[in-house]
Amino acid sequence: MSHILSAQNVNKKFGNFQALKNVNINIDKGKIVGLIGPNGAGKTTLLKSVLGLDSCDGELKVLGIDPFKKRADLMKEICFIADVAVLPKWIKVSQVLKFTEQTHPNFSLEQAKQFLSRTKIKMDHKVKELSKGMTAQLHLAIVMSINAKLLVLDEPTLGLDILFRKQFYDNLLNDYFDNERTIIITTHQVEEIEHILTDVVFIREGEIVLDANMDELTSSYFEVMVSQENYEEALSHKPLTMRKVFGKHIMLFNSTSRDVIETLGEVQRPSVSDLFVALMQEEQA
Amino acid sequence: MNTFKALLEREYWEHRGAFLKTPLIIGIVFIVVLLLGYITTERFDQVLTNGQTIEIGGQTLETTDPKFIKLGLDAFMLTTASLYHIVLFIVLFFFLLGSLYDDRKDGSILFWKSLPVSDFQTVLSKLLTAIFFAPLIFTACLIISHLAFFIVLSLLLLLNGVNPFTVLWANIDLINWGAFFIGCLVQALWALPVYGWLLLASSYSKRRPFLLAVFVPMMVGLIWYWYNAIFNYNLMKIGIFKTIGYFMAKSIQPFTSGLSFDAESFDFDATQQTNVELIKSMFNGLSDPIVYYGIIFAVIAIALAIYVRRYRNTT
Structure with a gap:
């Protein structure tokens, strides 16, 4: 067993x-x-x-x-x-x-x-x-x-x-x-x-849409605070979600590597709840 | 680790009020009625005959043939016992009706089901409470109530110079209590189809087990009656109602369950039956094959109640 x-x-x-x-x-x-x-x-x-x-x-x-x-x-x-x-x-x-x-x-x-x-x-x-x-x-x-x-x-x-x-x-x-x-x-x-x-x-x-451990999550999902100048470039990387806080765009990316994402702005670990919201919306889209 | 004992104890904790307090309160009512009766008699006696009636009454008691006193005491003990049978049936009716429903209503079934207790054990513990443990508690309470009544009566006798030991205590027949307990068990046998049906209704019902338990049989009976009236022009065929009534009558009053049900062969004279004959008569009643059809019905209903219980978690 x-x-x-x-x-x-x-x-x-x-x-x-x-x-x-x-x-x-x-x-x-x-x-x-x-x-x-x-x-x-x-x-x-x-x-x-x-x-x-x-x-x-x-x-x-x-x-x-x-x-x-x-x-x-x-x-x-x-x-x-x-x-x-x-x-x-x-x-x-x-x-x-x-x-x-x-x-x-x-x-x-x-x-x-x-x-x-x-x-x-x-x-x-x-x-x-x-x-x-x-x-x-x-x-x-x-x-x-x-x-x-x-x-x-x-x-x-x-x-x-x-x-x-x-x-x-x-x-x-x-x-x-x-x-x-x-x-x-x-x-x-x-x-x-x-x-x-x-x-x-x-x-x-009724369907499992994600089954992952927390380490996997932090190595494949990134939350980035994108400043105005990188906005266009960031959009081309197809963020999962985007919200605007104090003039800055906070975007959520699913990516295999951190390198490209890091050039866009400050990278953070996304919260599970943000990720949840993002994935739920992605499924609907 | 003693699952079944714990389950029975659990029923006692939850229903202590119904199983223990109800019969004791009835006992207290007997004593209150006795005292009220005595005080009233005493007051009138003082005014009307200067207290002579009670005095003469006391003397008469001491010279009365103990056979008659014993007869009176037996009658008192057995009639009060039969009242306890009625109350026991009513208490159990509502106990069983709620037994597999109340915990679903308040959600506590989710706690009970988180323990390693099977639904079979749960349902069986409710049934065993109804057919054995509640009657046992009722018997104990009947004995306590009778004893308390006799103690108060002894004081009243003493107050009037009558020796309670020769007049009262020497004539109390313990078999009357045995008759009550045997009556409870006979009652359980007769009532088994009713109990099984109540368990099923309690297990199945989503909102009002009472309506399900009472109105479904009524509707079925009514439809059966109409069917016979309309298609067979038979207005006398009350089939289901008669069967239900038969079981209910026997289980509400087990003391008369040995007697024939039809008016033609009615052979009852309460004063002609001693307590031993009463017990024999109840056992004779069990030779009626309908008792065993009832038990078969009960087994099916209880099996269904267990089956439904597995799926029903909240209402």
């Missing part, structure tokens, strides 16, 4: 709507993959199939297991947060920990208690008494106390304030992630996670 996740020609149809079109993707151990796409692009559909919450056509294996057929087995090895604040409202913190301990072979109660001791969450709190941010903290504490090979986070911080979001990803990176683990994240707040990603996957209308 070489890949943590491997998908070959994965398709999913809802009636006439093709939600996933021939998705081919492999994810290896030790990666933090950002799955990025506009609303309705098929991110959630793909993740649902990966997590065994829905069926799909094609060859999909997670840790060598068919997710939909053997979801319960798979969940011993992977865990996920599929939305913010999905912990049941009526349950007490102590109860949710006890339940997880009794049902999950790789859960450490001690570790969860240790994570929670750093927060304001008390054991006899009910989930409905916690704020949205605290609920997310609790869920993260549970998930981080599970010794899983793959962690899937689908919009884990939606609707939380910036302090919670930052802390969430800090905890994830510092207290959880190591090279034995793999994380898949989807979020709309790309800027906040791009520094922790090792790979990005762009998905659009």
